[in-house]
Amino acid sequence: MNRSAFVLQEMGLSPLWRPRGEPGVPNSPEPQAAAVAETAAITVATPPRVAAVASTAPVAAPAPVEVNEVAPQTKQPHTLxxxxxxxxxxxxxxxxxxxxxxxxHNVVVGRGNPTARLLIIGEAPGEQEDRQGLPFVGKAGQLLENMLAAAGINSEQDVYIxxxxxCRPPGNxxxxxxxxxxxxxxxxWQIDTVKPDLIVALGRFAAHTLLNSQAPISTLRKQLHHAHGRPLLVTFHPAYLLRSPGEKAKAWQDWHQVKCQLAS
Ligand code: SF4
Structure with missing residues (x-):
């Protein structure tokens, strides 16, 4: 299995799409594979500025991102x-x-590089996070790791999460x-101290909280927002993707958009 096929398998997006006409390829690709093809067929060069976020996956030219200037979130100073x-x-x-x-059982402050250019913000600790005192360490965390790796983003060096x-809300x-x-x-304080070039809100709850919005995630995705003084993109929470694997192709597009935004 080549690198591209491996990465897409890790994302749960296999089988790998191949152009029509290749031996053994049917005339009509499966819908999910077709969606992946939109993002997997084109490679974008990585500019020097994002050399630390080295690309290891097939990436596509970014879809146009609408800049949401309608309701920018005012940065609130921390007081502690x-x-x-x-x-x-x-x-x-x-x-x-x-x-x-x-x-x-434990507080869950965060993990990763506190000087990273990318700040990922989820909703709240789950059961495994509460036990270990670290964010995104359960099945959803493993999927997040796979998505970051597929996008060529090192979760320890390039990200603070x-x-x-x-603290974990009872019963999640x-x-x-x-x-x-x-x-x-x-x-x-974390946002002000990390000073990220980009925030990614994972899931509807984090997006609604950070953007002070009740819009559906289908509306909030693919827009470049501004919240707490920083650019912000929205994508699905990995726990949702575990329940709805058919949405992984869209998530892959989102993470490629994150990569492109960091490169801009
Ligand atoms: S969730 Fe509540 S108790 Fe836990 S750190 Fe935040 S304010 Fe404090």
Missing amino acids: PIQDWDSLHAQVAACQRCELAKTR CNVVK RNPAPAEIASCASYLQ
């Missing part, structure tokens, strides 16, 4: 006396500012507005 990352971890570990403190709230329910508000200063 957080001096550095150790201080952040210590304050979050001791935090009792909302009800989630009563049921958590965190969630909107730092959505965080309540009061809980989000209580935790907002920590997230704002």
Whole structure:
């Protein structure tokens, strides 16, 4: 199996699309494979500025991205006396500012490179994250790792990953507005300190929170938003992709768009 086929298999997008006329290729490709073909058939050169995010996967020319200037999110200053990352971890570990403190096993602050150009923000810790104290370590986390690898993004070096709230909501329910508000200063400090060139909101909940919007994710995808003083793209949460594998081809397009945005 060549590299392209391996990457697409990791994304759950195999079988690899091949042009008609090749031996053994039917005249009409499967719908999912056809969608992948849109992104897999063209290669884009990686500019020097993103050399650290080296490309290892077939990539496509980006679809036009509509810049959402309609409702830019105003950057809110963080108000907590957080001096550095150790201080952040210590304050979050001791935090009792909302009800989630009563049921958590561990706080989940974030992981990755705190000076990364890409900041990925999810919703809230799940069961495995609550047990291990790290974000995206369950099945959804493995899929996220596969998607990042397929896009040529190193999850340890090129990315910092965190969630909107730092403690697990019981039963994986959505965080309540009061809980989000209580935790907002920590997230704002992370955004201000990482100073990413791009934020990626994973899933409807994170997108709605960061953009102060209730628009469906189908509307929010493929738009370059601005939130908390930073450019922001929206894609599916990997947990949703595990339930809806037919959407992986769209997610692949989103992650390629992330790559292109970092290169611009
Ligand atoms: S979710 Fe945030 S505000 Fe609530 S207890 Fe955890 S760290 Fe504190």
